Amino acid sequence: MRRRLQPVVLGLLGILGFLALWQLAATVGWVNGKYVPPPTEVFAALGRMTLDLNYWRTIGNTLITWAIGLSIAGVLALALGTVIGLVPVLRRYTRSTVEFLRPIPSVAIIPLAILMLGLDRDASLVIVVYATFWQIFIQTLYGVADVDPVARDTQRSFGIPATSRFVHLVLPTALPYIMTGIRLGATVALILTVTGELIIGTNGIGRLLTQRATAADYAGVYSLVVTAGLLALVINLLVRIIERRILAWHQSVRAEVVL
Amino acid sequence: MSAPTVTRRMMPSAASRLLPRWLDNLLEAIGLPLVLLGLWALSALLSPNRYFPAPWRIAEAFVKTWVGPSFFVDIVPSLGRLLIGLAFAILLGIALGVLVGSLRWLRQLLEPLFEFFRAVPPPLLVPLLAITFGIGDTAKIVVIVAGAVWPILLNTVEGVRAVDAVQRETATSYQLSTAQQVRFLVLPSAAPQIMAGIRQSLSIALILMVISEMTNSSSGLGYRITFFQQNFMIPEMWSGIILLGLIGITLAVLFQIAERFVLGWYHGLKETERA
Amino acid sequence: MPDKTSSSTALLRVEGLRKSYGDFVTLQNISFTAKQGELICVVGPSGAGKTTLLKCIAGLLAPSGGIVELDGERVTAPPKKMAVVFQEYGRSLMPWMTVRRNVELPLLRTTPKAERRELVNKVLDAVGLSAAGDKYPWQLSGGMQQRVAIARAVAYSPEVLIMDEPFAAVDAQTRADLEDLVRYIWQQFGVTVIFVTHDIDESVYLGQRVIVLSMPPTVVQEDLEIDLPAERDQLTTRALPRFTELRTHVYGQIQKAKRDSERSPEEDAPAA
Numbered sequence: 001m002r003r004r005l006q007p008v009v010l011g012l013l014g015i016l017g018f019l020a021l022w023q024l025a026a027t028v029g030w031v032n033g034k035y036v037p038p039p040t041e042v043f044a045a046l047g048r049m050t051l052d053l054n055y056w057r058t059i060g061n062t063l064i065t066w067a068i069g070l071s072i073a074g075v076l077a078l079a080l081g082t083v084i085g086l087v088p089v090l091r092r093y094t095r096s097t098v099e100f101l102r103p104i105p106s107v108a109i110i111p112l113a114i115l116m117l118g119l120d121r122d123a124s125l126v127i128v129v130y131a132t133f134w135q136i137f138i139q140t141l142y143g144v145a146d147v148d149p150v151a152r153d154t155q156r157s158f159g160i161p162a163t164s165r166f167v168h169l170v171l172p173t174a175l176p177y178i179m180t181g182i183r184l185g186a187t188v189a190l191i192l193t194v195t196g197e198l199i200i201g202t203n204g205i206g207r208l209l210t211q212r213a214t215a216a217d218y219a220g221v222y223s224l225v226v227t228a229g230l231l232a233l234v235i236n237l238l239v240r241i242i243e244r245r246i247l248a249w250h251q252s253v254r255a256e257v258v259l
Numbered sequence: 260m261s262a263p264t265v266t267r268r269m270m271p272s273a274a275s276r277l278l279p280r281w282l283d284n285l286l287e288a289i290g291l292p293l294v295l296l297g298l299w300a301l302s303a304l305l306s307p308n309r310y311f312p313a314p315w316r317i318a319e320a321f322v323k324t325w326v327g328p329s330f331f332v333d334i335v336p337s338l339g340r341l342l343i344g345l346a347f348a349i350l351l352g353i354a355l356g357v358l359v360g361s362l363r364w365l366r367q368l369l370e371p372l373f374e375f376f377r378a379v380p381p382p383l384l385v386p387l388l389a390i391t392f393g394i395g396d397t398a399k400i401v402v403i404v405a406g407a408v409w410p411i412l413l414n415t416v417e418g419v420r421a422v423d424a425v426q427r428e429t430a431t432s433y434q435l436s437t438a439q440q441v442r443f444l445v446l447p448s449a450a451p452q453i454m455a456g457i458r459q460s461l462s463i464a465l466i467l468m469v470i471s472e473m474t475n476s477s478s479g480l481g482y483r484i485t486f487f488q489q490n491f492m493i494p495e496m497w498s499g500i501i502l503l504g505l506i507g508i509t510l511a512v513l514f515q516i517a518e519r520f521v522l523g524w525y526h527g528l529k530e531t532e533r534a
Numbered sequence: 535m536p537d538k539t540s541s542s543t544a545l546l547r548v549e550g551l552r553k554s555y556g557d558f559v560t561l562q563n564i565s566f567t568a569k570q571g572e573l574i575c576v577v578g579p580s581g582a583g584k585t586t587l588l589k590c591i592a593g594l595l596a597p598s599g600g601i602v603e604l605d606g607e608r609v610t611a612p613p614k615k616m617a618v619v620f621q622e623y624g625r626s627l628m629p630w631m632t633v634r635r636n637v638e639l640p641l642l643r644t645t646p647k648a649e650r651r652e653l654v655n656k657v658l659d660a661v662g663l664s665a666a667g668d669k670y671p672w673q674l675s676g677g678m679q680q681r682v683a684i685a686r687a688v689a690y691s692p693e694v695l696i697m698d699e700p701f702a703a704v705d706a707q708t709r710a711d712l713e714d715l716v717r718y719i720w721q722q723f724g725v726t727v728i729f730v731t732h733d734i735d736e737s738v739y740l741g742q743r744v745i746v747l748s749m750p751p752t753v754v755q756e757d758l759e760i761d762l763p764a765e766r767d768q769l770t771t772r773a774l775p776r777f778t779e780l781r782t783h784v785y786g787q788i789q790k791a792k793r794d795s796e797r798s799p800e801e802d803a804p805a806a
Contacts, residue, residue: 011370205383
């Protein structure tokens with residue numbers, strides 16, 4: 001029992017120790033308490049914020065942008081990824097284009113998005129979708145391409161129709177990859193959502209943070225950073241839970257469909 | 260019922276090749292890009308869209324903008340900050356990672372804390388650190404380090420943790436010193452994970468470089484592109500987008516080369532295991 | 535290299551060695567000595583705690599009681615004058631280094647470059663791998679990898695060479711070659727060898743003495759002298775009637791050890 005508890009206790013100790021150190025540094029003066037408010041002030045500010053409806057509305061805005069962007073990117077990436085992944089000719093001919101476009105940082109497209117779509121959510125969605133798309137697309141490609149050619153040809157030669165092959169062979173093989181892609185995509189989508197809020201000014205945590213910074217409410221800035229971190233952790237946790245559920249189901253389903 | 264013929268489709272016979280191999284490869288590499296470029300040029304001629312200028316105008320703007328003084332005022336400092344930031348992030352990440360990964364209690368103490376820091380979306384570090392560090396070069400580099408260090412650090416910890424117990428025992432029984440163990444056992448063993456972490460941090464560093472220059476800055480690539488957008492200089496803006504894309508690609512290629520060099524043994528090992 | 539002409543006093547002394555994990559006693563009372571230049575095999579049924587014993591002797595595991603002495607000094611950590619060859623050769627060689635580099639590694643701090651080069655070449659020759667110096671371990675077969683591990687141990691010039699079932703994961707033909715390699719190395723370089731195995735024939739073929747272990751709580755069931763000729767080879771030695779007698783005897787001892795353990799787990803197995 002003790003062995004299982006030890007990492008949890010130590011982990012908590014680490015976080016508390018860090019907070020204590022920070023508190024000390026800010027109050028004693030190792031860092032400028034004005035620019036780096038002590039944790040007590042930050043958590044007080046955070047507490048106040050949670051009572052403000054605007055805070056929750058802001059988080060909601062971020063989540064909406066994130067969700068829309070992730071969904072659009074997901075649908076596009078799964079569709080394109082599957083089609084291209086299944087047809088070797090398409091795979092070969094799109095490879096150079098993919099390798100060229102993929103490393104382009106999404107932030108580079110921000111000015112274009114602003115020009116075309118203004119300073120609202122739509123512009124943000126462009127960069128969110130662009131970056132997230134690649135994450136899911138690449139994983140889908142790998143997943144679909146990972147299908148065992150011998151299994152595929154065996155099924156083909158036994159006359160199993162393409163749709164059935166897709167459901168019982170391609171999908172199970174590709175599913176773990178796709179889930180990984182979605183998990184990575186979820187993280188990237190949040191990062192670009194926040195970026196859009198910071199630079200384009202879309203409503204959300206990023207924009208609220210900029211406002212607080214301008215108003216010299218530094219405790220507010222820090223508490224929004226903490227908020228964003230917690231939000232990211234929660235999203236990550238949820239996606240992992242979903243991933244585990246789906247893959248567990250998939251494993252049990254797959255076990256029955258061995259060919 | 261005859262036996263199913265499985266293998267026929269798996270190997271293309273020499274006769275099914277219409278073109279010599281080198282031409283095939285070349286076509287695959289530039290086929291689609293050329294078509295896309297052609298479509299863009301065609302649409303620019305037939306129905307000009309002010310947001311999507313013709314490719315030749317962009318090329319012209321590219322040369323005009325970046326080949327010249329802007330190279331030294333914007334590109335070099337931007338890249339400089341990026342590379343310095345990355346260098347620090349890599350050194351710090353690996354050094355700390357080895358330390359934390361080697362001591363179980365230290366890892367259990369710090370890992371949750373680090374995981375939280377890693378979870379914070381890196382772009383938020385720009386306004387956050389601007390409060391303390393201002394908006395100069397130092398601030399921008401600090402931002403890059405603060406964002407890019409986490410994947411490297413956490414991956415190094417994992418890699419160090421996963422060092423094979425048998426190899427450790429071998430090293431110990433052959434009296435290898437701690438320094439020798441780190442250099443000849445721990446670092447090479449963790450190298451695959453470390454390189455994966457570095458790959459992640461490359462894109463984070465690039466994003467942070469651009470964002471830190473788009474806000475509160477008066478020079479640098481991010482600033483320039485925003486300037487062009489605000490002043491409706493669209494071909495110039497596009498040339499900036501393309502330049503950033505080229506930088507991203509160059510980083511990716513350089514990383515690939517480095518990875519092949521550092522992990523040559525690892526690829527060979529995996530090939531053998533797969534066989 | 536150890537001096538072959540030094541007096542044959544006890545080099546390695548194991549007395550009353552005991553290892554327990556909580557309530558479970560693996561090693562109860564292990565005592566034996568090895569003189570300089572001896573080749574001793576340790577056999578026992580599966581689960582006897584052979585690897586535990588080896589790790590205690592090699593200083594990789596702290597015993598719960600008793601002592602291990604090498605050259606009169608207590609062993610508390612891996613001693614300098616000992617080298618270990620593990621069963622999992624694939625995991626003990628470093629895949630990012632060439633064969634040559636792997637063999638060289640323990641010598642980096644102790645031996646100057648030119649001397650190192652020569653020594654490495656010499657041992658690679660001795661194990662028959664002079665052509666493989668610049669290859670990577672994963673490019674070699676299992677048997678060759680184990681040869682590299684042996685070469686590395688020999689280059690280290692230990693007084694005692696410990697081998698933990700090194701040929702268990704290797705096919706029978708390769709094993710025969712490697713057994714002869716061990717005897718060759720032993721005679722050429724004059725090391726003291728403690729060779730752990732579960733293969734009875736192997737233990738009789740190789741050893742000057744065979745120590746048979748019981749089941750846990752493990753003691754030395756028998757410390758048997760192998761009075762086969764000093765010159766041995768796979769064909770003739772294994773055909774000798776004396777070989778068959780000895781191996782049958784050892785087999786009987788191991789069966790007895792297993793039976794005793796099943797019959798009365800609390801009773802101590804009979805000492806040698």
